[in-house]
Amino acid sequence: MRILMVEDDPAIAGPLEEGLTREGFTVQAAATGRAALAAEGYDLVLLDLGLPDIDGHVVCREIRQQSSVPIIVVTARSDEIDRVTLLELGADDYVVKPFGFRELVARIRAVLRRSEGVTQANGPESIGPLVLDLRTHEVIFSGQEVTLTPKEFDLLACLAEDPGAVRTRDQIMSKVWDEHWWGSTKTLDVHLASLRKKLDAEFIETVRGVGFRLAGEDSGQEDPGNKESKPT
Numbered sequence: 001m002r003i004l005m006v007e008d009d010p011a012i013a014g015p016l017e018e019g020l021t022r023e024g025f026t027v028q029a030a031a032t033g034r035a036a037l038a039a040e041g042y043d044l045v046l047l048d049l050g051l052p053d054i055d056g057h058v059v060c061r062e063i064r065q066q067s068s069v070p071i072i073v074v075t076a077r078s079d080e081i082d083r084v085t086l087l088e089l090g091a092d093d094y095v096v097k098p099f100g101f102r103e104l105v106a107r108i109r110a111v112l113r114r115s116e117g118v119t120q121a122n123g124p125e126s127i128g129p130l131v132l133d134l135r136t137h138e139v140i141f142s143g144q145e146v147t148l149t150p151k152e153f154d155l156l157a158c159l160a161e162d163p164g165a166v167r168t169r170d171q172i173m174s175k176v177w178d179e180h181w182w183g184s185t186k187t188l189d190v191h192l193a194s195l196r197k198k199l200d201a202e203f204i205e206t207v208r209g210v211g212f213r214l215a216g217e218d219s220g221q222e223d224p225g226n227k228e229s230k231p232t
Contacts, residue, residue, distance in 0.1 A: 001112060002026045004042035006033070006059065007074070008052050019101050025108075033059040037066075044112060045071045046104075047091075057089060064090030068137060068150050070111045074099070087187045088194070090149045093177070114154065114176075127163045127214060130203070132156065141199045148198065151176065155191050159204065159214045168211040 003020060007013040008031045017027045030036040033054025036047070045063060049056030060071055073086050073094040086094055092111050095104055124133035131140040137153055139146045148156065154176045159167060167175075172188060192212065196204055203215050 001044065002028060002042045003108070004028050004030060004036065004039050004045045006030045006036040006045065006051065006056075007048045008032065008050070009048075012048075016101075020105075020108075023105055037062055043069065044108060044115075045069060046074060046108070047071055048074045050076065057085065060086060060091055061089045064149060068153075070115050070150070072104075072107060072111060084187050084190055087151060088149075088190055090151070092150060115150075125160065127160055128203070130156075130160070130199070130214075132160050141203075146198050148195070149191075152191055152195050152198070155188075156195060156199075159212065163214045166207050166211045166213045172212065 001024075003025045005013065005017060005020070005027050007016065007029070013029055013031070017029055020027050028039060028042055030039055031052075033051045033056070036045070036051075036059055037054075047056060047060060047063075051059065056073070056075075060073060063069070063071060070092045071090060073091045074097065075086070075094055076097040092114075093107050095107060124131050124135075124138070126132075129142040131138075133139075134157055137148075137150075139148055139153065139156070155172065158172055158175045169188060177187075192204060205213050205215050207213060
């Protein structure tokens with residue numbers, strides 16, 4: 001697998017490239033945001049935020065607009081809001097400096113496994129007004145094509161595996177993010193809110209005290225006291 005490593009500090013970039021190469025990855029190094037945006041032919045981006053020319057948030061957003069390739073952000077900023085912002089911009093995961101090399105490799109492999117799983121899946125599938133193609137990542141809702149970030153797509157695909165069935169927060173976090181996820185689950189709420197805006201607030205239901213599900217054909221017959229059809 002080919003990794004685009006975006007890191008401007010040679011003291012970090014050199015050993016990291018050597019370590020990743022020993023793990024079997026092909027590493028393409030970029031020391032600036034411009035070099036990262038000009039790069040091609042990679043399977044995953046390892047993106048440091050502290051770049052000398054372009055803010056890492058901008059680089060993350062630009063890469064995501066061009067490609068659905070997985071992005072892991074490396075940041076020294078531990079503020080939770082900053083992390084949620086990165087995930088909203090399309091990052092698939094993040095690690096906070098200082099980090100252990102084994103942890104980083106584990107996160108890289110986990111993100112790649114999830115990405116490969118989606119790529120190899122069958123499609124398309126129709127669920128009421130939704131048409132979801134797991135192979136091409138195409139989403140059509142009520143006849144209109146919808147553009148989703150990779151994490152929004154993975155979240156929708158998770159719920160679509162069994163339409164009408166309730167997925168708990170823990171099940172979703174384990175499936176869409178990582179079974180060893182240690183960050184805040186607020187990122188799930190952020191992505192759900194974004195999905196509801198792009199699709200329909202009533203299509204993704206909150207089952208109070210349990211979790212979330214896609215609205216089924218008989219969902220209108222449920223006791224409205226047992227669910228919230230729209231987030232606050």
